[in-house]
Amino acid sequence: MPNEDLAASPVVTWDEGDLPRSRLYDDVYFSRADGLAEARAVYLAGCDLPEAWRGRDRFSVAELGFGTGLNIAALLALWRQTRPPGGHLSIFSIEAHPLSAGEARRALSSWPELADIAALLTARWPGRARGFHRLDLPELHATLDVAIMDAFEALSAWGGPADAWFLDGFAPARNPGMWRAEVLNLVAARSAPGARVASYTVAGQVRRDLAAAGFSVERRPGFGAKRQRLEARLEARLGGDAPRLPPRPRIAIVGAGIAGASVARALRALGVEARVFATQDAGASGAPAALMTPRLDAGLGDAAGLFAQVFHRAGTLYEAIPGAVIARQAIQLETGPKDPARFAAIAASDLFEPGVMERRDAMETTKALGEAAAAGLLIGDALVIEPALVLSRWLNAAIEGGVAAISSDGGAWRLLDEAGEMLFEADIVFLCAGMASARLAPGLALAPVRGQASWAKGVDCPVSCLFGGYVIPSRTGVLFGATHDRGDEDAQERPADHARNLQTLAAVLPELAARLDGAPLQAHAAVRATTADYLPLAGAVPGAPGGLFVLSGLGSRGFALAPLLGEHLAALALGAPSPLPRALARLVDPSRFAERTRKRAEKRASPPRLWRNTP
Numbered sequence: 001m002p003n004e005d006l007a008a009s010p011v012v013t014w015d016e017g018d019l020p021r022s023r024l025y026d027d028v029y030f031s032r033a034d035g036l037a038e039a040r041a042v043y044l045a046g047c048d049l050p051e052a053w054r055g056r057d058r059f060s061v062a063e064l065g066f067g068t069g070l071n072i073a074a075l076l077a078l079w080r081q082t083r084p085p086g087g088h089l090s091i092f093s094i095e096a097h098p099l100s101a102g103e104a105r106r107a108l109s110s111w112p113e114l115a116d117i118a119a120l121l122t123a124r125w126p127g128r129a130r131g132f133h134r135l136d137l138p139e140l141h142a143t144l145d146v147a148i149m150d151a152f153e154a155l156s157a158w159g160g161p162a163d164a165w166f167l168d169g170f171a172p173a174r175n176p177g178m179w180r181a182e183v184l185n186l187v188a189a190r191s192a193p194g195a196r197v198a199s200y201t202v203a204g205q206v207r208r209d210l211a212a213a214g215f216s217v218e219r220r221p222g223f224g225a226k227r228q229r230l231e232a233r234l235e236a237r238l239g240g241d242a243p244r245l246p247p248r249p250r251i252a253i254v255g256a257g258i259a260g261a262s263v264a265r266a267l268r269a270l271g272v273e274a275r276v277f278a279t280q281d282a283g284a285s286g287a288p289a290a291l292m293t294p295r296l297d298a299g300l301g302d303a304a305g306l307f308a309q310v311f312h313r314a315g316t317l318y319e320a321i322p323g324a325v326i327a328r329q330a331i332q333l334e335t336g337p338k339d340p341a342r343f344a345a346i347a348a349s350d351l352f353e354p355g356v357m358e359r360r361d362a363m364e365t366t367k368a369l370g371e372a373a374a375a376g377l378l379i380g381d382a383l384v385i386e387p388a389l390v391l392s393r394w395l396n397a398a399i400e401g402g403v404a405a406i407s408s409d410g411g412a413w414r415l416l417d418e419a420g421e422m423l424f425e426a427d428i429v430f431l432c433a434g435m436a437s438a439r440l441a442p443g444l445a446l447a448p449v450r451g452q453a454s455w456a457k458g459v460d461c462p463v464s465c466l467f468g469g470y471v472i473p474s475r476t477g478v479l480f481g482a483t484h485d486r487g488d489e490d491a492q493e494r495p496a497d498h499a500r501n502l503q504t505l506a507a508v509l510p511e512l513a514a515r516l517d518g519a520p521l522q523a524h525a526a527v528r529a530t531t532a533d534y535l536p537l538a539g540a541v542p543g544a545p546g547g548l549f550v551l552s553g554l555g556s557r558g559f560a561l562a563p564l565l566g567e568h569l570a571a572l573a574l575g576a577p578s579p580l581p582r583a584l585a586r587l588v589d590p591s592r593f594a595e596r597t598r599k600r601a602e603k604r605a606s607p608p609r610l611w612r613n614t615p
């Protein structure tokens with residue numbers, strides 16, 4: 001446990017050894033008597049656990065106030081002992097003022113019986129970047145999403161639903177923001193029918209606001225010095241709808257590129273296997289090396305938030321695959337007059353962990369690249385990965401043949417071959433077939449952009465570099481490019497495109513281009529699926545009967561986008577909580593184009609009233 005980590009804390013101070021107290025709210029994180037016993041008596045028993053998850057495939061718990069993670073550690077310990085066979089636990093917790101992993105380790109050290117779970121949690125502890133952070137706990141058949149932001153903002157962003165809630169802000173008098181009626185209304189709105197709520201506080205306002213939101217509220221004998229605690233239950237007629245699925249849904253994924261592989265991995269993490277269908281070609285994901293970086297948006301709005309979140313998540317998942325990472329870090333060079341200000345805004349943004357995005361002057365980039373270069377942005381967590389390794393690890397199943405058509409009579413979906421014979425009948429189908437997704441579900445707004453990257457053996461590049469084009473190390477040399485030809489669906493290698501790639505590289509890094517000139521070049525040529533707003537399609541297929549989902553339109557960033565969007569899609573299909581905030585889910589929702597057209601038509605049909613200043 002690094003001492004400096006604890007000494008400099010802006011949020012926590014320590015009472016009686018290892019009892020944390022908030023510097024901001026001057027209140028303790030849990031009972032002085034015994035925090036673990038309190039967590040069990042107030043939150044686990046208060047939500048009727050483990051009884052409430054008996055017989056359930058999936059169960060979802062949400063918490064206001066993640067703090068030291070003690071309640072969640074106690075929850076996980078109970079889940080480990082009493083998990084229904086095949087069950088998956090989704091946890092969502094909110095924290096505006098995160099503790100460091102070292103501080104949490106110290107606070108949790110009082111309970112040796114939680115030591116192994118505390119070690120898992122603190123080893124994967126969320127960062128400080130504003131947004132949703134996913135922690136994988138496959139050993140415990142659980143996932144934990146921690147929202148680093150204010151409770152109201154987090155609940156507005158989260159899709160839910162929760163079956164149980166731990167309301168654990170500091171005392172309402174000291175921490176009123178956590179207990180506002182607006183927050184408690186959102187607790188109700190993000191609940192499954194019949195959801196349970198537990199809290200240590202029985203403050204009158206909290207009870208009245210929960211009751212007004214639709215909960216029946218009771219006071220029970222409290223823990224330790226507290227006379228009473230609170231239990232509440234949402235009326236069964238309230239709460240969100242879940243998709244109606246059979247107990248063991250039959251699931252098909254069409255496509256075995258990074259989109260299909262990401263969906264397969266995400267389903268498996270939720271305890272569900274899928275059949276995978278694909279034509280022979282590897283598609284756009286078949287490159288020998290791929291760069292994983294976010295798109296950099298200076299505006300730092302929702303699209304920037306989406307790319308920051310997918311980037312962080314993809315990095316975590318790729319780093320967990322032995323041998324998948326070829327290289328780390330990338331430099332994005334300045335290529336236009338707006339870039340210095342854009343890069344400065346990105347480096348200062350709280351969307352990324354501190355130090356992940358850092359400006360570098362021309363001397364520094366020149367040193368890193370080994371030849372004269374412009375100033376730029378160092379992307380510390382960028383990765384170059386080996387796609388084949390990732391795909392084989394995540395698909396982990398025999399790949400069956402291509403799909404010529406899909407059909408549904410409103411019940412199950414049928415996958416058909418060229419002869420019209422049924423390959424498979426499924427309750428849920430994920431279309432992850434790049435451009436072919438639009439042939440299987442006509443109306444999907446996808447457009448092709450042909451691309452060719454060139455690669456050569458035996459030539460080195462010291463660090464990955466982006467400049468409009470890109471150059472990255474591969475296992476055996478370098479890969480650079482790539483061309484962008486809109487409307488072109490030809491995936492054959494073209495010698496002229498090697499020349500174009502060399503020219504683009506020579507304009508920025510002429511010495512490296514000179515070393516590559518004359519070297520035998522090989523091609524990765526493929527078709528990217530893109531959309532009119534350059535954002536992917538991830539969601540239910542608009543206008544189709546239930547159970548049909550698409551993940552496509554990944555453009556030039558499939559290796560950053562697909563892993564988290566695969567989790568979003570798997571959650572949508574199974575009715576589990578999505579790791580993607582609602583505003584970001586709307587950005588990628590395939591129905592957005594039709595929705596925009598409808599809104600424009602409505603506007604035209606009812607022009608604004610003019611108020612004239614005439615008699």
Ligand SMILES: Cc1cc2nc3c(=O)[nH]c(=O)nc-3n(C[C@H](O)[C@H](O)[C@H](O)COP(=O)(O)OP(=O)(O)OC[C@H]3O[C@@H](n4cnc5c(N)ncnc54)[C@H](O)[C@@H]3O)c2cc1C
Nearest residue numbers: 255256257258259278283284285291403433436451558559
């Ligand atoms: C030259 C080039 C370089 C690139 N470099 C990068 C990079 O460095 N980093 C990055 O993030 N992105 C990069 N991209 C973009 C990236 O490759 C794509 O975003 C990503 O591969 C798309 O993945 P996908 O799974 O959606 O589609 P694909 O990888 O194209 O996979 C489609 C799958 O669908 C299957 N399929 C097609 N038709 C059918 C059918 N009828 N039935 C069943 N299966 C079918 C195919 O066999 C394939 O398995 C690059 C793209 C190109 C062209």
Ligand SMILES: C[S@@+](CC[C@H](N)C(=O)[O-])C[C@H]1O[C@@H](n2cnc3c(N)ncnc32)[C@H](O)[C@@H]1O
Nearest residue numbers: 065066067068069070071096097150151169170
């Ligand atoms: C009582 S502590 C939670 C203890 C925690 N459940 C545990 O097991 O350690 C309350 C937590 O709520 C957080 N908090 C307070 N106000 C908040 C707000 N408006 N939004 C989000 N988190 C808030 C605090 O930073 C603190 O970590």
